[in-house]
Amino acid sequence: MKKQKISKLPVVLSSLITICSCSNLIEVPPPQNQLEAEIVFSDSSSAVTALTSVYSYFSTSVHGASKHLALYVDDYVYTSSSTPILEFSQSKLSVNNSNNESLWSNLFFIIYQCNSILENIDSESTISLLFKQRLTSEAKFLRAYAYFYLINLYENIPLILTTDVSENSVVRQSEPQLVYEQITKDLLDAKKGLAEEYDGNDKVRANRWAAAALLSRVYLFQEQWQLAEQQASEIINSKIYSLTSSLDEVFLANSKEAILQFWTQNGYISDAAQIIPSSSSNIPTYTLNPALYEAFDISDKRRASWINTNTIISGDETASYHYLFKYKNRTNNTTKTEYLMALRLSEQYLTRAEARAHQNNLIGALDDINTIRTRAGLSIFQSSGAIAEYLEEIIHERRLEFFGEWGHRFMDLKRIGKLDEIIGSTKSTWRNGLSDVFPIPQNEIIYNRNLRQNNGY
Incomplete structure (x- = not known):
């Protein structure tokens, strides 16, 4: 298998590096879904395949956290004994919780792939301008979708808009408002660049209304009532x-x-x-x-x-x-x-x-x-x-x-x-003023010393 340098991987995916690495930490096999620009952007069908893999990551890797988030509040009750999942049930996550670490890494992996698409798509002369516009708009939509969950779960996150490892290795957390501004910009760009029609017979790739739907939610969360309406x-x-x-x-x-x-x-x-x-x-x-x-x-x-x-x-x-x-x-x-x-x-x-x-x-x-x-x-x-x-x-x-x-x-x-009032009154392990933010995975803080842990962890 072709080898690639670790420096080509995003810093925030340290858990993926750990999974993929062996005794030789200088080179690792590329992850199965890792984008390689010289292959992905060689023609339009390859570019679509790369974008489709980002969509599939939401359904296969990110959505699994939905049941854990439901446990964290008052939707579900857990009847088994897995320690990482019990921590979600108790609303008391450790900094080494494997499910929390996977959620963080999967969302940033999506962001990295979207950044790679955005960095490379314009340079390809074999792909039409209209096609580039659609792929660029979808990549921005998906990046905004991933950042929306990161900012609401972790609050203090790095805003990464490049695949440059020298920059990402020392990146600091951004003000939440700056992240929301980027989410909004990406969605406005996506809405402008996407057609009303779906690509194909299914509703499985974003169109203009998908961007508007997520944008309405973003405006609601920012209490921009007129824009949300x-x-x-x-x-x-x-x-x-x-x-x-x-x-x-x-x-x-x-x-x-x-x-x-x-x-x-x-x-x-x-x-x-x-x-x-x-x-x-x-x-x-x-x-x-x-x-x-x-x-x-x-x-x-x-x-x-x-x-x-x-x-x-x-x-x-x-x-x-x-x-x-x-x-x-x-x-x-x-x-x-x-x-x-x-x-x-x-x-x-x-x-x-x-x-x-x-x-x-x-x-x-x-x-x-x-x-x-x-x-x-x-x-x-x-x-x-x-x-x-x-x-x-x-x-x-x-x-x-x-x-x-x-x-x-x-x-x-x-x-x-209302988290403290409603969940705090039903869970003895809930910590008022602290449990409303998830911990930054400890591996990420070890990997990048500029990241700061959230309060209470």
Whole structure:
């Protein structure tokens, strides 16, 4: 196998270097997904393959953390005994937690690959300008997506926009606002450079509306209410997407609601076997927190469609274990193929509702809230007119709508300043003012002495 110098690898991927290295630390085999510019950018098909590998990294390597983020707050309960996962369940991560280290490294690996695409694509004369624009826009979208999770989980992160190892080896953490500015810039560039149409028959590569969807979330998190509403309204008013009448169809490949999905090879998500028990007699590894289950109204269609239950009899005791059932496939399924949902229309309604409420447009906020409630089979929301009641209902609906998905619950409670109040009151191991930020993996701090550990670790 061709060898390459360690200096070609990004500093923030020290854990990958450790995995790939052997006794000779001077040279290591290139990781399987590592980009090599002289090959990747030789023609358009190779460039697409390289970009596709970045998308696949989200679905196969990053999404696995969703169940751990759900454990970290109050979505799931863990019934097994893996120490790194128990730390997530206790909301008390060590600096050497392997799952946390993998999440950090996988996200920065995506960023590195996107940087490599952006650095090399313009120099290739064999690729058309229109094609370069699309690939550049997608790379910026994916880089922004990765940075969005890094900034919300770790807060104090380096902003790396190059593959230059001499620069990355001493990079310092950036102010969070600078990271958000880069995320916003990347998404605005991506939205401008992407077409409304999808590439191919599936919704598995970003289009203009995918960039707008993530941009609306970014504006919401920065409390830029007017801009968040504007982006969400553009998507809703495009009429390209619609809420599915059947909740069982939401997570199917190319559902009407999907704005962006990640392709799956066999019609089921990569960690389906960990989420869905192999039989009705098994206790699920990740069960729904009883408080979450009880938060659903008995008439809520989401409870009927997105939650399944195993009833276990042991001696004279009977116990019910509820688990996520948004994705139904545990094995190959070509009849009802499922793709991993990344961005969907229901989020845009709830984003717009919250943005409208903060701008005192309570009639508009009410319309959006009730669009989601009506789809779930619930009665319309009634309020005395206090903005606080609207905001509380929106967070409640976000909990019921996005449980188990991509760390929504953690990030929602964090951005509204409710983590300590809600999670701190239910977990004795929660540390007020500290547990809302994950630790920087210790390997990264050893590798780059300019990185500083987050408070409390």
